[in-house]
Amino acid sequence: MPHCAEEIRYLHCDDALLVVSKPAGLLSVPGRHPSNKDCLISRINLEYPCASIVHRLDMATSGLMIIARNPESHRAISRLFQDRKIHKEYQAIVFGHVISKEGFIDLPLACDWPNRPRQELNFDYGKHAQTHYEYCGQHNDGNSKLRLIPITGRSHQLRVHTASIGHPILGCEFYAHPAAKAAADRLLLHASRLRFTHPITNNELDITLDASFWD
Numbered sequence: 001m002p003h004c005a006e007e008i009r010y011l012h013c014d015d016a017l018l019v020v021s022k023p024a025g026l027l028s029v030p031g032r033h034p035s036n037k038d039c040l041i042s043r044i045n046l047e048y049p050c051a052s053i054v055h056r057l058d059m060a061t062s063g064l065m066i067i068a069r070n071p072e073s074h075r076a077i078s079r080l081f082q083d084r085k086i087h088k089e090y091q092a093i094v095f096g097h098v099i100s101k102e103g104f105i106d107l108p109l110a111c112d113w114p115n116r117p118r119q120e121l122n123f124d125y126g127k128h129a130q131t132h133y134e135y136c137g138q139h140n141d142g143n144s145k146l147r148l149i150p151i152t153g154r155s156h157q158l159r160v161h162t163a164s165i166g167h168p169i170l171g172c173e174f175y176a177h178p179a180a181k182a183a184a185d186r187l188l189l190h191a192s193r194l195r196f197t198h199p200i201t202n203n204e205l206d207i208t209l210d211a212s213f214w215d
Contacts, residue, residue, distance in 0.1 A: 008043055011064070011207050016073040016200045018051065019207050020044065022065055024186050028056040040065070054078055058156075060173070063090070063191025064209055076199030081153070089193035090148040090158060091136075091211045094167035095180035098135045098144040105131045105161040109154045118174050119156040121164060129154045131161045141183065143170060145214065147192075158189060188213050 006023035027039035041053050051067050054077045068074035080086050108126030112118040130151035137145050148158050159175050168176035171184030190211030
């Protein structure tokens with residue numbers, strides 16, 4: 001796996017948690033192969049030895065993540081995710097021109113076991129999955145900028161849902177057709193906003209960071 005030279009950005013730090021930006025091409029946690037030990041949490045642990053992962057982003061996805069600094073905050077943040085009390089937004093460039101200014105995708109997802117880690121639409125035993133999207137204008141390449149707001153958090157949910165409406169995310173190796181895959185040298189998906197109530201102070205945190213490809 002190629003080494004990710006881009007550094008982690010720290011956007012918030014207190015005694016309970018960190019909010020960081022993971023670069024595309026960096027694993028969230030170590031991979032199984034010995035050569036895949038470099039990851040977000042291993043880098044963070046060099047400075048914060050007790051920090052731990054609460055949620056993950058795919059290696060190809062960049063953007064904001066919450067990191068717990070102690071077991072108490074880990075439990076509290078995990079509950080916020082379980083109770084869907086953390087508002088998440090993503091920025092994506094998708095193939096083609098999206099006509100609708102906004103929309104709601106409600107399509108169940110299941111693992112495509114013979115082709116893991118791919119997911120598939122499955123109306124028999126797929127898990128409930130919902131995504132709200134907003135059209136944010138035309139990108140400079142003629143494709144569309146979307147703000148994606150996942151209501152649920154299924155694996156590859158945003159990739160599959162955008163592809164299901166005929167607008168796959170550019171650079172996606174799993175669900176994009178050849179033209180969309182070749183249109184970018186990385187997956188153009190970025191976790192751009194996290195809004196939640198701090199589990200210790202009860203203050204609202206609202207942290208945003210635009211993707212490098214958004215302008």
